[in-house]
Amino acid sequence: MTTSSVLHAENVVKELGSGAGLVVAVKGVTLDLVPGELTLLMGPSGSGKTTLLSILGCIMKPTSGTIRIADQSLDGLSAEELAKIRRDHIGFIFQSYNLFPTLNALENVRIALDVRGVKGFAATSRSEEVLREVGLGHRLTNYPGNLSGGEQQRVAVARAIASSPSIVLADEPTAALDSENGHAVMSLLSRIAKEQSRSVLAVTHDPRTLGYADRVVRIEDGRIVGEERRPEGINAPEITDLTKRRKLHA
Numbered sequence: 679m680t681t682s683s684v685l686h687a688e689n690v691v692k693e694l695g696s697g698a699g700l701v702v703a704v705k706g707v708t709l710d711l712v713p714g715e716l717t718l719l720m721g722p723s724g725s726g727k728t729t730l731l732s733i734l735g736c737i738m739k740p741t742s743g744t745i746r747i748a749d750q751s752l753d754g755l756s757a758e759e760l761a762k763i764r765r766d767h768i769g770f771i772f773q774s775y776n777l778f779p780t781l782n783a784l785e786n787v788r789i790a791l792d793v794r795g796v797k798g799f800a801a802t803s804r805s806e807e808v809l810r811e812v813g814l815g816h817r818l819t820n821y822p823g824n825l826s827g828g829e830q831q832r833v834a835v836a837r838a839i840a841s842s843p844s845i846v847l848a849d850e851p852t853a854a855l856d857s858e859n860g861h862a863v864m865s866l867l868s869r870i871a872k873e874q875s876r877s878v879l880a881v882t883h884d885p886r887t888l889g890y891a892d893r894v895v896r897i898e899d900g901r902i903v904g905e906e907r908r909p910e911g912i913n914a915p916e917i918t919d920l921t922k923r924r925k926l927h928a
């Protein structure tokens with residue numbers, strides 16, 4: 679475990695199914711997430727990416743192994759205690775955005791604060807603030823049906839960061855987006871990691887995302903088979919360019 683690690687997973691194993699259908703989806707994964715980095719988790723279909731993400735996000739308990747988040751071990755915690763860790767430390771972003779269709783952009787973000795006990799004016803102003811941060815200050819009252827896919831995913835990013843989690847987990851965040859919106863969302867995730875010192879981990883198959891990564895972790899058949907660090911600054915020109923484009927489209 680590194681001293682600055684906000685999440686440490688040690689020798690995590692996850693079995694799914696039972697009897698003849700038993701699958702060992704994760705086979706002894708050790709992984710650290712540190713602030714300020716965008717890490718990509720890449721691997722073929724069925725390699726255990728979503729299962730591992732669910733365990734790191736306290737959605738699923740490992741069969742064995744340990745997870746520490748913000749220096750707290752998750753061993754033996756009840757479902758309620760895990761839910762509290764999740765609420766306090768983790769923001770999620772999904773491939774299909776998972777917005778409520780009957781709530782507007784502001785309300786979709788506000789609801790994430792509401793479940794954390796932030797209500798009233800504080801919740802509204804924080805929701806506006808994060809929607810502005812993701813370039814959607816002019817779309818506060820739009821419903822998901824009246825937003826593009828890229829805009830919906832940016833609402834989902836705003837919702838994920840509204841409560842200032844130290845860890846943001848994203849499952850295929852660009853899979854449903856066209857090229858330009860995919861780049862804009864990755865640029866945003868990179869910015870969230872760097873400027874706000876969060877640990878962002880994104881599961882992806884998408885080669886367009888590579889230029890934004892600080893680190894790429896490769897998983898095959900439930901095991902981490904490789905890890906590369908991207909040289910400092912490799913993505914800087916692209917991000918600058920795409921950030922400008924994002925602003926133009928905002």
Ligand SMILES: Nc1ncnc2c1ncn2[C@@H]1O[C@H](COP(=O)(O)OP(=O)(O)OP(=O)(O)O)[C@@H](O)[C@H]1O
Binds near residue numbers: 694699700702703726
């Ligand atoms: N509920 C389950 N019961 C049994 N096996 C399961 C279950 N869920 C997933 N699996 C198996 O566990 C393995 C890992 O699945 P997982 O969804 O984590 O992979 P993935 O890398 O995210 O795949 P994809 O890229 O296709 O989403 C696969 O072999 C899958 O078939």
